[in-house]
Amino acid sequence: MRIEIACFNPESASIADQSGADRIELCDGYAVGGTTPATDIVREVRHKTKTVLFVMIRPRGGDFCYSDAEFAQMKADILTVKPFVDGFVFGVLHPDATIDTERNKILIDLAQPLPATFHRAFDQVSEPLSALEEIIACGFSTVLTSGTKSNVIEGAPVLKTLVEKAANRITVMPGGGLRSTNLAALHETVGAHFYHSSAITDGSQMADADEIKALKNIG
Template identity: 55%
Template sequence: MSKIEIACFNIEAARIAQQHGADRVEFCADMQVGGTTPDLQKTEIVRRELHIALHVMIRPRGGNFVYSVEEFAQMKNEILTYSALGADGFVFGILDEAGNIDKQKNKALVELAGGKSCTFHRAFDEVSDSAQALEDIIACDFTTVLTSGCAPNVDLGQEELKRLVEQARDRIAVMPGGGLRSTNIRRIWQETGADYFHSSAITDGSETAVAIEVDALVQAVKLY
């Protein structure tokens, strides 16, 4: 059965996601830059209230995905902190200067997660070679890659998403996200063969998931 992850930028969004049938919450801050590591106290509240899976974004800042020694150290510390808090998984991604997967750093973070599920986020959409990048991510033991198909949104990236799903061959979950809404999710599902989907479910210009949109996303892939 297909599943839905909702990107949540505040506590209320996480509550809405759970109440309306989402399978997992990706909790983060700073929607304007695509998400960063969330506030610890807010995450504590979300962890207490959610019985569905909670994945925490580990990203020290907006901008590119090439990180300094200090930023990498911060990411390691945050994984340990949020793991102790009870996070079920983590969302992160590190590239090198050439636009390749930084296998050494990513592998180190995955190992630090101690077997908890790790998603390589949309830094993937900036790689220089998506086919090689997918193999590198698999080699790092990520369980999921979040991608719009290396395009501005999932509609434009649909064919690449299909290709990635075929390349993955059940070795990793390819999770379409980026412009995914209830109006296009069923087509993306049918055309790509993906079975896990990511959306903020924001349709009103706010920073909070809209309940009716979460309902519609869930129903689109779970009633068929």
Template identity: 50%
Template sequence: MKKNQLEIACFNYESALIAQENGADRIELCENMQLGGTTPNSILVVKVRENLSIKMHVIIRPRGGNFVYSDEELTEMKQDIKQYKKLGVDGFVFGILKEDGSVNKKQNKELVHLAHPLSCTFHRAFDVVKDIEKSLEDVIDCGFKTILTSGQGINVEEGIFTLAKIQQLAKDRIEIMPGGGLRSSNIELLQEQLEPTFYHSSAITGKTETANPEEIKELKNFL
């Protein structure tokens, strides 16, 4: 039987250690919290990998802003995937859209293929797609294993009914991972509406970029 698990978005080395020490099942490593997370530098990736025994996914996002990328940016993303595969990461997190708000299947497939056999998560670019149902099918067709989304809401609470709908449509073909403003204060509400899944939180509870160990423990208590 499937069970709930917890992924912590980590913006620095300290958060990664805190996540592991307090029961997280996996981390998503990134930098630049104010930009919503961008590709971490290789020194950080190596340092975290050397000191972490839990699974570690790395975001591949060359800049903040929209999710439409130039050929140069796509090349940069490919190079990062090639390099980080060699460093022993467990998966990648990215998402590419077209100007019209649809999923760029060609570019996403190239990256998923390059990442193989590591698993790929389609990140919160999904929160700005125009057609949720078609985009879900496109993401599945690209070979992603997970979609990280707030259900197109400002946060997971606002997107809760959309999350439930996407999860129902996805069936067992892809995992729907709620993320965006997820905290111990609202995770119970989500569990009432959703099937068991991975939950995603930065577990940050103050003016800092570092995860709060007590918040991670609280999140795990609910799972």
């Protein structure tokens, strides 16, 4: 079992790095669930940490349907930070909340040879099993999801089915309300190999070192 920590500032990234996280997801925009961090922040985190570093590519909060200008910004951001990262996190939907395979494939091609996670835009889809097949076909290595519910506990039955249907073709990474207090029970039900948490315990935007260590100890 491996643990990815979502970090919204360089300080959190350093805490995750020093506390044994297996991967860092670096974002800005905590209040809207994550947006693309500034390039100088990406460089700073890369310089200060040794942990595998994935970076969010999302130009704004809100929905996951992007204008031509926003999509052009996403493409440019991938190319700008690519020299400093180990992978990316993004996802594009159509207005009807289906997977925009064309645009996702374009971003995947720009990211290569680095891997990409399809983020929790996945939780907006109405048909998660068919959406899973589509993002596998796009070339994503991981999908971050709460099982299309508001948190991983409510989504556990769907997460279990997704893990089974993925059959090691893609990593299904549960995330959304994941804490050390519920990870063991969730893992018993879902049986995933990678889990995602912000490890924020006090309402701030700062990861908690003890919470990261507790998550790792369960793993």
